[in-house]
Amino acid sequence: MTQMLSLSDGRQIPQLGFGLWQVPASSTAETTATALRLGYRLVDGAAIYGNEEGQGEGIRRSGLPREDIFVTTKVWNSDQGFDKALRAAESSLKRLRLTHVDLLLVHWPCPSKDLYLETWRALIRLKEDGKALSIGVSNFQEPHLERIIGETGVTPVLNQVEINPRLQQSALRAFHARHGIVTQSWTPLGQGLSFDAAPVQAAARRTGRTPAQVVLRWHIQIGASVIPRSTREAGLLENLALFDFSLTEGEMAAIASLDTGERCGPDPARFEMS
Numbered sequence: 001m002t003q004m005l006s007l008s009d010g011r012q013i014p015q016l017g018f019g020l021w022q023v024p025a026s027s028t029a030e031t032t033a034t035a036l037r038l039g040y041r042l043v044d045g046a047a048i049y050g051n052e053e054g055q056g057e058g059i060r061r062s063g064l065p066r067e068d069i070f071v072t073t074k075v076w077n078s079d080q081g082f083d084k085a086l087r088a089a090e091s092s093l094k095r096l097r098l099t100h101v102d103l104l105l106v107h108w109p110c111p112s113k114d115l116y117l118e119t120w121r122a123l124i125r126l127k128e129d130g131k132a133l134s135i136g137v138s139n140f141q142e143p144h145l146e147r148i149i150g151e152t153g154v155t156p157v158l159n160q161v162e163i164n165p166r167l168q169q170s171a172l173r174a175f176h177a178r179h180g181i182v183t184q185s186w187t188p189l190g191q192g193l194s195f196d197a198a199p200v201q202a203a204a205r206r207t208g209r210t211p212a213q214v215v216l217r218w219h220i221q222i223g224a225s226v227i228p229r230s231t232r233e234a235g236l237l238e239n240l241a242l243f244d245f246s247l248t249e250g251e252m253a254a255i256a257s258l259d260t261g262e263r264c265g266p267d268p269a270r271f272e273m274s
């Protein structure tokens, strides 16, 4: 149903998944089970989303073999530091009721805390212990990536960052490509702010797809992994139907021109919320 991307540690990740941010804890199990039954195989969660119990329950409810599902969670900012991150990951596994996750991420670098290097060392330990099959980061910028790679010699397999047609992060993506890091796009629909843009509308008309599908297909064609969220079954289905059409080079170039550098979310260089 979905294409796979290769990770630098030899494993693979589905290019398309679904995200659980702001999905109510009370309905997360149902949303997760539904998405998995519809064909998704990657579920993106985080300790801070407050719904890891539902994420794990939905995985069990789907009836799919555990090894067919790629499970991500993240270590929150207030759990940064070596020992705290180890404990936080154990707590996530308890809430998920899983023995391991497929991917564990450091959620934000929080540069002024200056703990992301120690946190990264904890993730290296968790991978050695089999608690996380792959390890990566989120919202890291080039200096943060250079530091953890330089200090530990271990390159994150993936960096999950905000990307949408208005915030294309070309320089960071080029850095990722040079280091074999998979780019994963969060808030990929960019709050719908590019849905009315002429290049998106034109591609939607030509392909007979919705603006959301055009934008998500753009993520696929720039080579990113993408994790849209929808709590509606129709939305989940719409966002899954990305592999039976493609955008032309001209359409990709026209969408590339929409880059304004404006963020929907916070600036990782300053975001410290704990």
Ligand SMILES: NC(=O)c1ccc[n+]([C@@H]2O[C@H](COP(=O)([O-])OP(=O)(O)OC[C@H]3O[C@@H](n4cnc5c(N)ncnc54)[C@H](OP(=O)(O)O)[C@@H]3O)[C@@H](O)[C@H]2O)c1
Pocket (backbone or CB within 6 Å): 018, 019, 020, 021, 022, 044, 045, 107, 138, 139, 160, 161, 185, 186, 187, 188, 189, 190, 191, 212, 213, 227, 228, 229, 230, 231, 232, 235, 236, 238, 239, 265
């Ligand atoms: N690492 C980080 O710091 C970070 C930050 C933010 C997000 N994330 C991850 O990325 C995931 C996705 O980001 P996101 O949840 O912020 O935003 P998103 O997936 O870009 O957009 C979700 C919003 O778009 C709507 N939507 C979904 N499909 C649609 C469609 N086909 N047409 C029109 N509207 C549609 C949803 O409403 P309905 O539910 O009504 O469909 C929801 O309001 C998160 O769930 C989370 O897992 C990570």
